[in-house]
Amino acid sequence: MRNLNQDTITQAVLARFAGTPDPRLKEIMTCLVQHLHAFAREVKLTEAEWLQGIQFLTATGHKCDTQRQEFILLSDTLGLSMLTVAMNNEKPAGCTEATVFGPFFLEDAPHYEQGADVANGARGEPCVVRGTVKGLDGKPVADAVINVWQADADGNYDVQYAELAHPQARGILRSGPDGGFHFKTIRAEAYPIPSDGPVGDMLKATANHPWRPAHLHFMIEAPGYERLITQVFRDGDPYLDSDAVFGVRQSLVADWVELPDGSYSLDYDFVLNPVR
Amino acid sequence: MRNLNQDTITQAVLARFAGTPDPRLKEIMTCLVQHLHAFAREVKLTEAEWLQGIQFLTATGHKCDTQRQEFILLSDTLGLSMLTVAMNNEKPAGCTEATVFGPFFLEDAPHYEQGADVANGARGEPCVVRGTVKGLDGKPVADAVINVWQADADGNYDVQYAELAHPQARGILRSGPDGGFHFKTIRAEAYPIPSDGPVGDMLKATANHPWRPAHLHFMIEAPGYERLITQVFRDGDPYLDSDAVFGVRQSLVADWVELPDGSYSLDYDFVLNPVR
Numbered sequence: 001m002r003n004l005n006q007d008t009i010t011q012a013v014l015a016r017f018a019g020t021p022d023p024r025l026k027e028i029m030t031c032l033v034q035h036l037h038a039f040a041r042e043v044k045l046t047e048a049e050w051l052q053g054i055q056f057l058t059a060t061g062h063k064c065d066t067q068r069q070e071f072i073l074l075s076d077t078l079g080l081s082m083l084t085v086a087m088n089n090e091k092p093a094g095c096t097e098a099t100v101f102g103p104f105f106l107e108d109a110p111h112y113e114q115g116a117d118v119a120n121g122a123r124g125e126p127c128v129v130r131g132t133v134k135g136l137d138g139k140p141v142a143d144a145v146i147n148v149w150q151a152d153a154d155g156n157y158d159v160q161y162a163e164l165a166h167p168q169a170r171g172i173l174r175s176g177p178d179g180g181f182h183f184k185t186i187r188a189e190a191y192p193i194p195s196d197g198p199v200g201d202m203l204k205a206t207a208n209h210p211w212r213p214a215h216l217h218f219m220i221e222a223p224g225y226e227r228l229i230t231q232v233f234r235d236g237d238p239y240l241d242s243d244a245v246f247g248v249r250q251s252l253v254a255d256w257v258e259l260p261d262g263s264y265s266l267d268y269d270f271v272l273n274p275v276r
Numbered sequence: 277m278r279n280l281n282q283d284t285i286t287q288a289v290l291a292r293f294a295g296t297p298d299p300r301l302k303e304i305m306t307c308l309v310q311h312l313h314a315f316a317r318e319v320k321l322t323e324a325e326w327l328q329g330i331q332f333l334t335a336t337g338h339k340c341d342t343q344r345q346e347f348i349l350l351s352d353t354l355g356l357s358m359l360t361v362a363m364n365n366e367k368p369a370g371c372t373e374a375t376v377f378g379p380f381f382l383e384d385a386p387h388y389e390q391g392a393d394v395a396n397g398a399r400g401e402p403c404v405v406r407g408t409v410k411g412l413d414g415k416p417v418a419d420a421v422i423n424v425w426q427a428d429a430d431g432n433y434d435v436q437y438a439e440l441a442h443p444q445a446r447g448i449l450r451s452g453p454d455g456g457f458h459f460k461t462i463r464a465e466a467y468p469i470p471s472d473g474p475v476g477d478m479l480k481a482t483a484n485h486p487w488r489p490a491h492l493h494f495m496i497e498a499p500g501y502e503r504l505i506t507q508v509f510r511d512g513d514p515y516l517d518s519d520a521v522f523g524v525r526q527s528l529v530a531d532w533v534e535l536p537d538g539s540y541s542l543d544y545d546f547v548l549n550p551v552r
Contacts, residue, residue: 001517002524004355006362009522013355016522020482029482031319033354035311040359043307050351050360057347061337071333075326078309079280079289083316084326086282206296206305241277246285246292248278 010037056198063197067159069103073199076100076245077208091226094136095273099231099247102217104157109147109170117184118171124153124186127256127264132179133220134271140179141272144222147172148183150215155191175222187256187264188214188232190239203244210244213237214256218270225272232268286313332474339473343435345379349475352376352521353484367502367549370412375507375523378493380433385423385446393460394447400429400462403532403540408455409496410547416455417548420498423448424459426491431467451498463532463540464490464508466515479520486520489513490532494546501548508544 004012013033020026039045045053063070075081081100089098112118119126129148133141149170151157158168175181192210195203203210214234221227233240233253240248256264280288289309296302315321321329339346351357357376365374388394395402405424409417425446427433434444451457468486471479479486490510497503509516509529516524532540 001519001522002526002529004358004362004522006359009355009359009362012522016355016484017482019484022481025481028319028321028325031315035315035318036354036356037359039307039311040356041363042311043304044363045304045360047360047364049304050357054345054347054351057333058337058340058345061334061340061347064334064337069330069334071330071337075330078312079285079292080312080316081326082280083282083285083313084321084323086280086285087317087320088323205298205301206293208292208295243277246277246280246288250278253278 006041010034013037056202059198067162068194068197070197070199072101072103073193073197074202076102076193077199077203079246082246085229091273092136094271096228096230096270097249097251098229099249099252100245101229102245104151104159105147105149105217105219106159106167106170109149109172110167112171112173112183114173114176115182115184116171116173118148118169118173119184119186120166120168120171122152122158122168122186124169124189125262125264127185127187127266128182129185129216129266129268130180130182131268131270133175133181133222134179134269135225136271136273140175140177141222141225142175142177142179144175144179144220144225144272145172146175146181147217147219148185149217150185150188151191152186153189155189160194185216188216188234190214190237193244208244209239209242211239211242212244213239213248215247216266220270220272222272224275226275228270228272230270232266282317286310289313332478335474343438344470344473346473346475348377348379349469349473350478352378352469353475353479355522358522361505368412370547371549372504372506372546373525373527374505375525375528376521377505378507378521380425380427380435381423381493381495382425382435382443382446385425385448386443388447388449388459390449390452391458391460392447392449394424394445394449395460395462396442396444396447398428398434398444398462400445400465401538401540403461403463403542404458405461405492405542405544406456406458407544407546409451409457409498410455410545411501412547412549416451416453417498417501418451418453418455420451420455420496420501420548421448422451422457423493423495424461425493426461426464427467428462429465431465436470461492464492464510466490466513469520484520485518487515487518488520489515489524491523492542496546496548498548500551502551504546504548506546508542
């Protein structure tokens with residue numbers, strides 16, 4: 001394996017990975033090397049561009065910490081996240097569609113009773129959210145674990161505030177015996193994804209905006225059903241057709257209704273797919 | 277741009293990057309998105325695997341600091357570095373071949389006079405290195421700036437020792453009026469690339485060793501000539517045919533001759549390509 005040139009090196013690298021014991025890892029490494037090399041070959045990557053790429057990835061890694069996941073932002077803005085979600089969440093008609101997870105979920109959100117205010121002090125227009133969790137057969141799903149999380153009126157998630165002592169605008173509820181749930185929170189607002197890092201630089205350099213249409217994140221889990229990770233989008237938002245992370249599905253767009261007292265309400269029902 | 281599925285999302289993402297003002301960046305982003313999506317689609321990437329990928333890249337970024345460049349190691353071990361070098365360094369026959377730069381170069385190495393000991397205390401078998409720098413026309417290249425760097429007998433570069441007060445086994449010399457240079461150092465030894473990080477995990481999981489054959493790095497610059505980044509490899513090394521970074525070229529393999537006093541000598545001449 002000496003004297004490898006641009007015509008022979010790819011086969012040599014593939015041969016190197018041919019002994020990978022795990023067949024799935026072997027498949028992934030083989031495909032990765034082929035596409036990585038084909039990319040470099042097709043664009044005739046220069047050494048200066050290669051170094052820029054190394055520096056971009058390094059800066060992206062350095063931007064990641066317990067509060068910030070810049071590689072997920074990168075995957076989101078390159079459409080890889082939505083592609084992966086789409087490939088892995090083909091559900092029968094009638095099921096609630098899945099969309100991107102995003103980088104702002106927290107494992108250990110606070111638990112709330114029905115009707116509680118998950119905003120927990122987050123700034124925003126008051127809003128009541130109501131819905132039911134059903135199976136594809138229409139039967140209510142009781143005791144489903146419902147994670148909700150969202151940004152505040154300034155477009156920030158709680159984890160983006162370094163000084164915050166307790167979680168805000170996120171929580172875990174359980175559906176009632178009839179599959180129903182309801183909680184207080186704040187109205188979802190459009191916001192830009194964090195753009196003070198390498199992904200923001202990439203968006204600027206490619207003349208793209210960092211905005212996401214207003215949405216409320218849901219993760220719903222119940223025994224016997226596939227986990228649903230999705231978002232409900234606010235109708236009328238100017239960014240519904242140019243979401244920075246390609247996540248909008250028409251079936252997930254809903255109406256935030258303004259009430260006479262100036263507060264808002266959202267009604268949305270979720271339909272889970274039985275485990276296959 | 278709503279309801280993107282696995283069949284339509286790639287075109288939507290490409291459309292997003294179609295307005296990139298810089299034509300070269302547009303070309304690179306377009307090709308990158310196509311190959312990234314094709315990779316995910318061909319292997320039918322699962323959401324768990326996607327997350328493993330995010331975590332791998334994040335860990336790779338976190339391993340990078342001023343002393344360690346894990347993304348270069350990743351590029352090296354996937355053959356991307358050597359592919360990029362090969363594509364960008366096609367030279368006329370007779371010129372010294374280029375090979376990978378590696379992650380251990382330092383911008384501000386100490387300057388040495390001819391004959392000085394660049395080892396500067398690094399552990400290893402004493403060795404004298406001699407050579408000349410010539411142009412492709414055979415004329416000596418005087419006053420060429422010659423950067424040399426290498427690992428010590430324990431397989432470590434100086435930058436891998438946190439406690440080291442001064443550079444070792446690296447330095448900058450200038451060729452004399454006849455293009456000649458000579459310096460003292462230590463004999464090059466085979467060594468494993470740093471394997472206590474994500475790249476080491478990847479090599480283990482793919483049943484690959486992290487070893488590089490013994491080599492001495494050179495970067496040679498002179499006005500009117502292309503910069504040469506290369507390595508001279510030690511003949512007889514057991515890793516010449518399985519270099520972890522795919523960098524060996526037969527024309528760069530040379531004899532480290534053992535002298536009667538137990539020290540070594542290496543003679544190697546460099547031929548630079550005129551700037552095109």
